[in-house]
Structures are given as C-alpha cells and as structure tokens.
Amino acid sequence: MRTVYEGVDDLRALMPDLSDREIATTDFGTYSAEAFYGDMARVTDYRADPELVDVLVGRSHETLAWMAGKGVRFAPAYGRQAFKVDGRFRFWGGLTVEVVGGGAGLVEREHKLAAEAGIAIRYNSRAVELLTDDSGVHGVTAVVDGVTTEIRAGAVVLATGGFQADAEWRTRYLGPGWDLAKVRGTRFNTGEGHRMALTAGASPAGHWSGCHAVGWDRNAPEYGDLAVGDGFQKHSYPFGIMVNAEGRRFVDEGADFRNYTYAKYGRRILEQPHQMAWQVFDQQVTHLLRDEYRIKQATRVEAATLEELARRLDGWTPRGSWRRSQRSTRRCVRTSRSTRR
Structure with a gap:
C-alpha cells in the first residue's frame, strides 16, 4: 500500500x-x-x-x-x-x-x-442493468439465485473490477494476442460494470488500450487460483535476464526498481514469439529470489552450463548464441504469456 x-x-x-x-x-x-x-x-x-x-x-x-x-x-x-x-x-x-x-x-x-456494520453481502447474485430514469440511477436489476430481481437504492457504486476475464473485450481494446493472456484474478470480471455504466450513458475515461499485466507462470491455470494466490507471478527478474523463445533479451531488466516495471513487462512478454519467455539466474542470486520461485507449482529448469540449460528449455528455438559459461549453476523460471489483472 x-x-x-x-x-x-x-x-x-x-x-x-x-x-x-x-x-x-x-x-x-x-x-x-x-x-x-x-x-x-x-x-x-x-x-x-x-x-x-x-x-x-x-x-x-x-x-x-x-x-x-x-x-x-x-x-x-x-x-x-x-x-x-x-x-x-x-x-x-x-x-x-x-x-x-x-x-x-x-x-x-x-x-x-x-x-x-450490518451490511448484507449477496452471493450467487449478478447485476445486469442499472435502474435509471431522467432523474438518475435508483438501483440495479440483478439475477439472484436464478431469479431476476430489482434492488432499489439511493446510490450505486460499481466496484466490479475490469474486463480482463472477457477474451473478446481484451482483444477489442488491448489489441491482437490479448485473447491468449492468462487471467490473474477471477473469471467473473467480464466487464459487466462497464457495460451497465456505458449503457446508462456514462462517459468512458482512462487508458483503454493499456492494463496492469505481469509475468505469470506459463503453466498456471487460465484464471486465478485461490490456493496459490499471486504465487504464479515472477518478479525477481532484475537479478537475472529474460530471454524469449529465440534466446534473445527483449527488455532492460534493471531499467528501474521492480515496483515501476513489473506491471508493464507482461505486455512485452505477450509480444514475444509463442507469447512466453524464460527468466535466467545464476547461483549467486538464488537466495535473493522472492518466495514465489520456491512454490511447488513454479516451472523451473536447472543445469550446470548454459549449453545444457539451452537443451532443456521447453519451447526455445534459438537463432542467436549465448555467451559460454561453465562456472555457475543456472536456474531458469519460465514466465507466462502474460497475465491481465
């Protein structure tokens, strides 16, 4: 915070x-x-x-x-x-x-x-429309336990997240390839709040072609996992290098503190061949890696040399060459295609 x-x-x-x-x-x-x-x-x-x-x-x-x-x-x-x-x-x-x-x-x-505070939380309830007239917004129409219901209110706050769980909307606004991104959060954030507001005449604002997108384990599920939480993210890239499927670096991993770059590098990963990349670290920095690299669900490969590591990297089709090194054990943790929060 x-x-x-x-x-x-x-x-x-x-x-x-x-x-x-x-x-x-x-x-x-x-x-x-x-x-x-x-x-x-x-x-x-x-x-x-x-x-x-x-x-x-x-x-x-x-x-x-x-x-x-x-x-x-x-x-x-x-x-x-x-x-x-x-x-x-x-x-x-x-x-x-x-x-x-x-x-x-x-x-x-x-x-x-x-x-x-006596606030009721209604589960299995999906708001589908704002109740409006010439004098303003007066509540919502919702489907509660399969039954369409009008819920009247003096005011409505739409705290419904984004549209990241809707592949069509991601592609429409964020661009080609975004239908392939994994979703970090819930599968229910499909833009319903946006649709209701725009239908009611709200004015769109903000950066519709941009988003918070981070590196995410390629073998993570398509949507968020409550048991793992944000453990699929891989944010220690400033301690190593990121290479795409052709073995080429495509970002400056140390351009700034991780705080200021992690939410935009997901887009860069998605732009790479096969929408994936590998993070490569040597043994000198493994003690500095965040806990998310140590969970059992993390995709990782270890090798004693770069040549051996290259042979083990799934999805890697190099067109260049890596500098030879025989001295350090190399660890690689694969990031995802990208994830939309």
Whole structure:
C-alpha cells in the first residue's frame, strides 16, 4: 500500500505493533508527497489525471490511518521490498507498508467489518442493468439465485473490477494476442460494470488500450487460483535476464526498481514469439529470489552450463548464441504469456 510518510512516527501511526527492535534494525527512509507525485508522473508519462493523483497522494496516509482505525492491520513489507545491507534492512522504491495476510487478509477483514456494520453481502447474485430514469440511477436489476430481481437504492457504486476475464473485450481494446493472456484474478470480471455504466450513458475515461499485466507462470491455470494466490507471478527478474523463445533479451531488466516495471513487462512478454519467455539466474542470486520461485507449482529448469540449460528449455528455438559459461549453476523460471489483472 503506497503511502506518504516522513519518518518512523508516521509509519507507527499505521503499524502500532512496530517494535523498537524492528525500528533499530531497519532503515525505513521516507516517501514524501513530492516523491509520490514524481513517481506517478514518471511511470505514466505525465498522462495521469492530476485531480485524481492529488487525491491519491494527498489522502494516502489518512486513508490508511482510517483503515487501521477500523481494524485493518498493517506491517512492514519485509518480504517484498527490503533487503539486508550491513546488518540492517533497507527499504527501497517508496513501498513500505502491506496488509497483514496480503490481499486475502484484507478481504477477510473487510468482510468481517461489513458484517459487524450490518451490511448484507449477496452471493450467487449478478447485476445486469442499472435502474435509471431522467432523474438518475435508483438501483440495479440483478439475477439472484436464478431469479431476476430489482434492488432499489439511493446510490450505486460499481466496484466490479475490469474486463480482463472477457477474451473478446481484451482483444477489442488491448489489441491482437490479448485473447491468449492468462487471467490473474477471477473469471467473473467480464466487464459487466462497464457495460451497465456505458449503457446508462456514462462517459468512458482512462487508458483503454493499456492494463496492469505481469509475468505469470506459463503453466498456471487460465484464471486465478485461490490456493496459490499471486504465487504464479515472477518478479525477481532484475537479478537475472529474460530471454524469449529465440534466446534473445527483449527488455532492460534493471531499467528501474521492480515496483515501476513489473506491471508493464507482461505486455512485452505477450509480444514475444509463442507469447512466453524464460527468466535466467545464476547461483549467486538464488537466495535473493522472492518466495514465489520456491512454490511447488513454479516451472523451473536447472543445469550446470548454459549449453545444457539451452537443451532443456521447453519451447526455445534459438537463432542467436549465448555467451559460454561453465562456472555457475543456472536456474531458469519460465514466465507466462502474460497475465491481465
């Protein structure tokens, strides 16, 4: 959860369980509003909506503090954003805070808070149309347990995700080949919210031909797996190289911190032959790889030489040559065609 903070006191307001020992052994640094604004401008080529960015940055800390006050627990993102340097953990990239339990922990806590507040959650219910007239929106038409039902409301918030689970919409808006991408999340995010809003006369906005797309294990299921979660992602590429099916590099793996490149490299992978790539690491960096490389579902190949590794890489049809090396054990973990969040 990216948030502005000027020092440890700001972080302690979000993480009251932060111990004196953790503070003594960690360099949390700072993440100023200016740095947040700068990151938003840089990674979006200055195309982000300035009013929305102002809300995102200016209210980031107070929003997390409000969530913490509701019982959402935060912790330092040691496993994702910190490395030990000279005996102290050092955070990098301005991303310091995560929810305890990750996304699943956040959802579980939000469901508990909703129940405590008397908010009813209706399952097996699919909204299909907004109830509108000349004076505005007054609810939804939904199919609840197979029965079409009108649900009246004073206001409707469409928090329905994107259209990533609809292959036709992916291809229509993101471009050729996107029907081949794997979906990181639920199979139910098919753009129904977008359709309802546009039908009701909403004005489309945003970057319709772009998306959050990451490297994903090629042998992962077509949709998200609740048991594995985000373990199919492969984000340690800055410690190695990525090569396509022809054995050629196609990105600068160290162009920036992983925070700022991982969500766009999925598109680059999808553009490669066979919509796949291999990540290659040597034994000197395997201890730095994220935990997702160690799950049993990860696709991996190990070899003592590059020549032997090349023979073992499924789907690799080299047209060039790799520099010879006999000294290090090489590990390769394959990424997916791409994944759309």
